[in-house]
Amino acid sequence: MAITTILTDIEGTTSAVSFVYDVLFPFARERLPAYVRAHAQQPEVAAQLAAVRQASGEPDADVERVIQILLGWLAEDRKATPLKALQGRVWAEGYQAGTLKGHVYPDAVAALRQWHAAGYRLYVYSSGSVQAQQLIFGYSEAGDLTPLFSGYFDTTSGGKREPASYTAIATAINVPAGQVLFLSDVVEELNAAQQAGMATCGLARAGGELQGHLTVGGFYAIEPRLFQTE
CATH class of the missing domain: 3.40.50.1000 (HAD superfamily/HAD-like)
Known part of the structure; x- marks a missing residue:
């Protein structure tokens, strides 16, 4: 064919690869906690936080615990869908502000x-x-x-x-x-x-x-x- x-x-x-590990990941690691705290009640973000709780086996985890889990996954470079989704939201703010260029x-x-x-x-x-x-x-x-x-x-x-x-x-x-x-x-x-x-x-x-x-x-x-x- x-x-x-x-x-x-x-x-x-x-x-x-260096763009991801030296630019994008540090950007997300620095800004992810504040982003989650500020947007935790938004339906799209809340759905991802719920997915983190389910995937981690901690259904009652509060927002601060979920942030800890996310930062742990980020350090491990875990290919977790809710982490990727939340990273994308943080990066969107950076791209739209002109702080990041792909x-x-x-x-x-x-x-x-x-x-x-x-x-x-x-x-x-x-x-x-x-x-x-x-x-x-x-x-x-x-x-x-x-x-x-x-x-x-x-x-x-x-x-x-x-x-x-x-x-x-x-x-x-x-x-x-x-x-x-x-x-x-x-x-x-x-x-x-x-x-x-x-x-x-x-x-x-x-x-x-x-x-x-x-x-x-x-x-x-x-x-x-x-x-x-x-």
Whole structure:
């Protein structure tokens, strides 16, 4: 099958891992407690706090305890959906205020624009919330890149190392898995996508190889039309 659709990871793929760990995470860690205290009664935030209580097995935890749990998860880099959702809200304030600018590699910007112009459908699949994904691309150093994308997927679609997640995404976008090219810097994610029937390409910007997958150093080396699946 010919490739019609490109599904891309963010961290280490379109964007520097250091941006997430050295900029976004410290920003959230510093501002998350005050944000939760100020907005705990809002329905959307209250729902996430309830999810934290359920996930932690502490149904009676007060707001201060929930904040402690969230900060613990943040320190562990736990891929918890309520944490990601609340981080996204904190980051939104920073992006909208101009304090934060999303990092996207220039070669990724150029390729995404080229692929979009060529008619490929572009999607994102990241462990960060959909809101966080839209913020990185919407407030990027290269301007608003969100018009390039047809949709976004996060951990609500399943774990990134589970083949079923990629099958679910292909079903959601109504595209055969064999027509999708998945880009990532993590071999376990590439393996899962491959097992679901997708074509794969690994990004190793510092060099090296993601075993079992074509590996390139940047988006400039990716030519979607050359990928084929059975």
